[in-house]
Amino acid sequence: MTSAPLLYVCVRPQQGAAAAEYESFRLATHLDERDLAQHDLVREPLPDDAFERFGGFVIGGSPFNVADPESTKTPVQRRLESDLERIATAAAAATTAALFTCYGIGIVTRMLGGEVTRAFPEDTGPVTISLTAAGGRDRVLGGLATRFTALTAHKEGARSLPPGAELLATNxxxxxxxxxxxxxxxxxxxxxxxTTRAFTERMAVYRDDGYFDSGDFDAIAGRVLAASVTEPARLLRAFAREFGSAEG
Known part of the structure; x- marks a missing residue:
């Protein structure tokens, strides 16, 4: 176990959603503000000393899309994608640890030479995830149920497993x-x-961003609130135990 804190990396332009996401990560990992620091990558580049100060990184989601044409991306998006690739490169070389979520999986997939495409979107709400045999043996995912419910909302996905990666979960x-x-x-x-409540609050921020028909908000929120999503948070807690500074 490392002695340095983890760093939550924000890639959401919407500051209210970003603050709530940090709190969700903090609660799910059972870390306090000392053991889970935060950095707003939308507004500030990754500090030069980040890899010396932090034992690992957790990267949140974003309304940005990796698969969008480069000509349509803002300078901020291009700069933060470059910084995220720095983190992914260091983690791939085992000089740090990192967990990329949602938008972030596209960053890692593209960096590894895989294809990120809009052919694999998922509707906003609960979905069933299945661990692979490798996932069941993994030190972070291995303690989860073989099948569990998680929350998704994305417009793109990896066409196939990128070179050099081991598939841990699928649907x-x-x-x-x-x-x-x-x-x-x-x-x-x-x-x-x-949590399901936090997810519906995030849905309200992005209700007009094309993830779902805004007129269906109440019905989708009802499905979300009725779901049990205990296992994904256990994944984060396991990651924090393996790579963070807090005991337990």
Whole structure:
């Protein structure tokens, strides 16, 4: 176990949603503000000393899309994608640990030479995730139920497992749900951090951003609130135990 704190990396332009996401990660990992620091990558580049100060990184979601044409991306998006690739490169080389979620899995997949495409979106709400045999043996995902419910909302996904990655979790609609590269780089397509209540609050922020028909908000929120999403948070807690500074 490392002695340095973890760093939550925010890639959401919407500051209210970003603050709530940090709190979701903090609660799910059972870490306090000392053991889970935060950095707003939308507004500030990754500090030069980040790899010396922090034992690992957790990267939140974003309304950005990796698969969008480069010509349509803002300078901020291009700069933060470059910084995220720095984190992924270091984790792939086992000089740090990192867990990329949702948008972040596209960053890692593209960096590894895989294809990120809009052919594998998932509707907003609960989905069923299945561990692979490798996932069942993994030190972070291995303690989870073989099949569990998680929350998704994304417009793109990996076409197939990128080179050098080991598939840990899958489902029918978007087969690449979680993978590991080496011993310290993890990526999930689903969101491991929010409670169902926090997810509906995030839905309200993005209700007009094309993830779902805004007129269906109440029905979708009802399905979310009725779901049991205990297992994804256990994944985050396991990651924090393995790579963070807090005991337990």
């Amino acid at each position: 029918e609609a978007c087969p690449v749900q979680a993978y590991r590269v080496g011993d310290r780089l993890y990526a999930t397509q689903f969101h491991p951090e929010p």
